Amino acid sequence: xxxxxxxxxxxxxxxxxxGHPLVYLDNAASTxxxxxxxxxLMRYYEWDNANVHRGVHTLGSRATDAFEGAREKVARFLNAxxxxxxxxxxxxxxxxxxxxAGYARAFLREGDExxxxxxxxxxxxxxxxxxxxATGAVLKYMPLQPNGTLSLADVEQTVTERTKIVAVxxxxxxxxxxxxxxxxxxxxxxxxxxxxxxxxxxxxxxxxDVRALDADFYAFSxxxxxxxxxxxxxxxxxxxLEKMEPVEFGGEMIDFVELYDATWKELPWKFEAGTPNIAGxxxxxxxxxxxxxxxxxxxxxxxxxxxxxxLDRLSDVGGLAIYGPREGRSGLVTFNLGDVxxxxxxxxxxxxxxxxxxxxxxxxxxxxxxxxxxxxxxxFYLYNTEEDIDRLAEALVKAKEFFG
Amino acid sequence: xxxxxxxxxxxxxxxxxxPRNRGTLEDGSVTVxxxxxxxxxxxxxxxxxxxxxxxxxxxxxxxxxxxxxxxSMMSEAVKGKTTQEAxxxxxxxxxxxxxxPVTFDEYEDLEALSGVNKFPARxxxxxxxxxxxxxxxxxxRGEHVxxxx
Numbered sequence: 001x002x003x004x005x006x007x008x009x010x011x012x013x014x015x016x017x018x019g020h021p022l023v024y025l026d027n028a029a030s031t032x033x034x035x036x037x038x039x040x041l042m043r044y045y046e047w048d049n050a051n052v053h054r055g056v057h058t059l060g061s062r063a064t065d066a067f068e069g070a071r072e073k074v075a076r077f078l079n080a081x082x083x084x085x086x087x088x089x090x091x092x093x094x095x096x097x098x099x100x101a102g103y104a105r106a107f108l109r110e111g112d113e114x115x116x117x118x119x120x121x122x123x124x125x126x127x128x129x130x131x132x133x134a135t136g137a138v139l140k141y142m143p144l145q146p147n148g149t150l151s152l153a154d155v156e157q158t159v160t161e162r163t164k165i166v167a168v169x170x171x172x173x174x175x176x177x178x179x180x181x182x183x184x185x186x187x188x189x190x191x192x193x194x195x196x197x198x199x200x201x202x203x204x205x206x207x208x209d210v211r212a213l214d215a216d217f218y219a220f221s222x223x224x225x226x227x228x229x230x231x232x233x234x235x236x237x238x239x240x241l242e243k244m245e246p247v248e249f250g251g252e253m254i255d256f257v258e259l260y261d262a263t264w265k266e267l268p269w270k271f272e273a274g275t276p277n278i279a280g281x282x283x284x285x286x287x288x289x290x291x292x293x294x295x296x297x298x299x300x301x302x303x304x305x306x307x308x309x310x311l312d313r314l315s316d317v318g319g320l321a322i323y324g325p326r327e328g329r330s331g332l333v334t335f336n337l338g339d340v341x342x343x344x345x346x347x348x349x350x351x352x353x354x355x356x357x358x359x360x361x362x363x364x365x366x367x368x369x370x371x372x373x374x375x376x377x378x379x380f381y382l383y384n385t386e387e388d389i390d391r392l393a394e395a396l397v398k399a400k401e402f403f404g
Numbered sequence: 405x406x407x408x409x410x411x412x413x414x415x416x417x418x419x420x421x422x423p424r425n426r427g428t429l430e431d432g433s434v435t436v437x438x439x440x441x442x443x444x445x446x447x448x449x450x451x452x453x454x455x456x457x458x459x460x461x462x463x464x465x466x467x468x469x470x471x472x473x474x475x476s477m478m479s480e481a482v483k484g485k486t487t488q489e490a491x492x493x494x495x496x497x498x499x500x501x502x503x504x505p506v507t508f509d510e511y512e513d514l515e516a517l518s519g520v521n522k523f524p525a526r527x528x529x530x531x532x533x534x535x536x537x538x539x540x541x542x543x544x545r546g547e548h549v550x551x552x553x
Contacts, residue, residue: 018407120453163421282539331418336469341444341445341467341468341469342444342468343444343445343467343468343469343470343471343526343529344412344469344470345441347408347411347525347526350406350525351407359442359443359444360443360444364443373444373445373446373466373467374443374444374445374466374467386455402412403469
């Protein structure tokens with residue numbers, strides 16, 4: 001995989017920031033878009049745009065084909081059993097909220113358990129807090145190992161016969177840990193629980209096979225995988241989606257409507273009220289094509305190489321505290337530099353054209369678990385190179401010197 | 405002045421390394437806890453307001469050099485001010501953040517933060533303590549004041 005050749009295809013990466021060539025290392029927050037995705041978006045709006053599903057005219061057919069074609073692409077991308085199991089949402093957060101509202105609130109009773117880890121992103125935490133408050137269910141937390149990984153023994157011990165939902169990130173957006181989702185699914189299922197997976201940080205960076213994992217629900221965002229903002233996917237097993245009531249109501253999701261009652265459309269449209277983000281879905285489809293052409297395995301291997309390189313270069317900088325496991329991590333490195341606050345690190349790097357993220361990363365409980373107030377994070381993707389990491393390391397040395 | 409030197413002036417780093425008025429107040433004070441919307445800083449401010457005057461200010465919290473030094477400066481600047489003067493001070497600080505040429509004769513150290521306006525991403529760090537001040541004064545006066553960012 002030729003990262004430089006790939007980088008050429010991303011127009012936004014070829015600019016200067018504060019007098020230096022941009023080094024974009026904030027991919028866990030959002031990713032950049034290749035020309036192919038930008039062209040697909042423009043082409044849709046220039047040639048194929050109309051409302052979907054109901055038009056009797058040609059443009060309506062073209063828009064519908066583009067939209068449903070994207071759904072089929074997502075189904076194949078995830079190896080779902082059928083496109084009926086692919087719901088388009090605004091993103092991972094709205095997908096997880098949909099499960100919390102449509103499944104957890106509907107079916108959980110007092111004393112039922114929802115099992116999480118303290119490393120969850122707020123979007124895979126707050127919806128469950130709210131569902132628990134509404135139903136009388138309780139939240140339980142699987143303990144993390146000191147390096148942030150999960151031991152299956154702890155999973156086995158925390159998940160009980162009362163557990164109805166286990167919700168976990170496939171990859172942690174702070175620690176880079178890759179959790180053993182397939183094994184967690186087995187444990188959850190054996191005890192009568194379902195597994196909900198936050199796939200925001202995994203789907204863009206590795207091959208995901210929802211049937212091999214046997215996940216009950218799997219959520220991800222388009223904008224974190226070279227797709228447009230405002231589009232995401234909730235995958236759910238058909239038998240579960242059939243049981244669930246929709247959470248949003250209105251046009252497109254109905255079959256028969258009278259004054260005081262209505263019936264719902266079948267899957268997946270039951271869960272897609274109103275005109276969808278058609279262009280977003282088209283852009284996501286184009287992003288999937290783009291990534292699959294390069295190969296998710298190749299992308300994963302590239303990031304692993306970069307991460308190993310980064311860990312070496314950063315240990316040369318000296319004085320860095322790096323969080324998460326040394327081995328087997330996904331392509332991001334979260335760190336602190338002595339007493340220098342993450343905001344200050346990020347500002348120094350910004351003056352050098354380098355974009356990283358500083359703060360809580362939407363994981364306040366995890367920050368507390370790490371016993372830190374804020375952290376800095378550099379996250380990689382297919383267009384990052386070793387030169388980017390060299391620039392990062394040099395700028396961190398500068399930050400160290402500046403703040404003495 | 406080069407970019408970073410403009411932001412991180414010596415006065416600021418001094419307040420960061422040796423913050424004034426960190427601590428707590430006895431009961432009878434107004435307490436405000438605020439998180440920076442640009443996450444990563446938090447402040448816990450206590451004001452002793454008597455007869456419409458900010459008699460004392462103490463604060464605690466964790467955060468970046470900008471948020472903490474701004475809190476340190478704010479806590480010095482408001483002592484002895486009436487609640488009205490304190491709010492006006494906060495207004496003038498907002499103007500400073502917008503890049504307006506504000507001076508602070510009563511507490512010159514504040515002028516060192518003028519460089520923040522060239523680093524828009526850090527403005528919320530600088531205003532955190534001042535938003536806490538506004539909320540504290542509003543509680544002290546028993547009114548509601550909208551906070552403009």
